[in-house]
Amino acid sequence: MDFRDLRYFETIAELQHVGRAAEKLHRTQPALTSCIRRLEEDCGFPVFERAGRGIRLTAAGQVLLKWAQRMRFDMEDAKLEIAAIGSGLAGHVRIGIVPTAARFLLPAAARQLLQEGPDITLRTVVGLVDKLNSLLEQGELDIVVATETPTAPGMVSRLLAEDVVVVAASAKHEIFSGKPTLRDLTKYRWALQPPGAPLRDWLDHTFDRRRLPRPDVQVESTMLLMLPTLIAETGLLSFFSRRHLGAKGSGSGFKEVPLKETTMLRRFVVTYREKGYLSAATLRLIDLLAQG
Template structure:
C-alpha cells in the first residue's frame, strides 16, 4: 500500500465526502477515486459505500482506518527518532495540557528545558481533557497532561502530582466567621464550570449523596483561568485546585472553605501512546513537570 493513498483515505474517511476531501487535499476527485480503487484492489474489498449525498466507511474500511492511523503515527515516530539521533535535545514537542497544569506546572518546567536545550520548540493546546484525549488519539499531540481517567488500551500514563479540588471563597467572606458544614454551603451562590465538567459533576453528586440540593450556580464558565478572579471579586463560592492558594500565587485573596466532604482527590498524569516514540526533549519535559509538581506542593 502507498502511504500517500493511506493519507488520502484517512481524509476521505473523516469528511465522508469526496468533493470536500478534494478541496482539502488539493487533488482532483478522479485522482482520489483512483487512490481508493488502488487500496480496494490491495485489500480485495470495498472500503466505502454511498450514504445520502456522501459516503461512509464499510466495516472493512473501518478496520483499514484504524491501521492507517497507526501506520501514519509509526512513520512519524520513525522520522522523529532518526532525526533526534543526530540532534539530541531539539525539535518540537506537541503537548495537550489542561489549564491547571498549564498555569502551575508548565512554566517552571519549560523555563528549565529552554536553559538546557534552547533549540527545543513547544507547541501547546490548552483545553479540557476530553478534547485533549481526542487529539492524542489522532496523533495531533505527542502527549497530554491532565487528570487521570479510565485506562485505555494502547495508551500509558505516568503520575505527576496530586491535585486536590476544594471549595474556595474570598478570604473576607462571611462563611469564615464560623465552622461551616456542607449544609451551610447551600446558603450561598456559586461560580462553577458547566454541567458535564468532571469537577462540577463530582460536586453536584456529593451534595446529592448528602441529601442536599445541588449548589446554586449564579455564574457558569468553561474558562477555568478566570474563576479565581471571579471568586476574589465577588461573594461567590467556587470549586478549584488547591494550587491556586499556594504562596506566591496571584490568588492570595482566596481561602479554602474547610469542609472535608467536599475535597475531591484528583491526580495529574502525563499520557502517551503505548509503544510510541517519545523524543529526548519530550522525556526531559516529563521529568521537569514532575519536579515542578513537587516544588509547588
C-alpha cells in the same frame, strides 16, 4: 497497499466527502475514486458507503483507518528518530495540557527544559482532556498532561503529581463567621464550570449522595482559571485547586472552606502513545513535570 493511497484515504474518511477531500488534497475526484477502488480491491471489502450527500466508513473501512493511522505514525516516528541521531537535547515538543497543570506545572518545567536545550521549541495546546486525548490519538500531539482518566488502548499514562480541589470563597464571606457544614453551602450562590466538567460533576454528586440540593450556580464558565479571581471579587463560592490559594496572579483575599466532604483528591498524569517515538526533549520534559 500504497502509502499515498492510505494518506488520501485518511483525509476522505475525516471529511466524509470525496469532493471536499479533493479540494484539500489538491487532487481530482476521479483520482481519489481510483484510490478508494484500489484499497477496496486490496481489502476485498467496501471501505465506504453512501450517507446522505456524503459517505461514511464501513466496518472494514474503520479497521483500515485504524491501521492506516498506525502506519503513518510509525513512518513519521521513524523519520523523527533518524533525524534526532546525534542532535542531543533538541527538537520540537507538542504538548496538550489542561488549564490548572498549564498554570502550575508547566512554567517551571519549560523554563528548565529551555535552559538545558536552547534550540528546543514547544507547541502548547491548552484545553479539556477529551479534546486533547483526541488530538493525541490523531498524532497531532506528542504527550497530554491532564487529570487521570481511564487509559485508552494503545496509550500509556504516568503519574506526575497529585492535586487537591476545595471549596473557596472571599475571605470576607459570611460563611467563615462560624464552622460551616455541607448543608450551609446550599444557602449561597456559586461560580462553577458547566455540567459535564469533571469537577462540577464530582461536586454535584457530593450533594446528591447526602440528599441535599445541588449548588445554586449564578455564574457558569468554561474558563476554570477565571474562577479564583472572580470569587475574590464577589460573594460567590467556587470549587478549584488548592494550588490557587496564595498563588501570585490568582487574585487575593479568598480562602478555603475546610470541609472533608468537599475535598477532592485528583492526579495529574502524562499520556502518550505506547509505541510512539518520544524525543529526548520530550522525555526530559516529562521528567521535569514529574519534579514539579
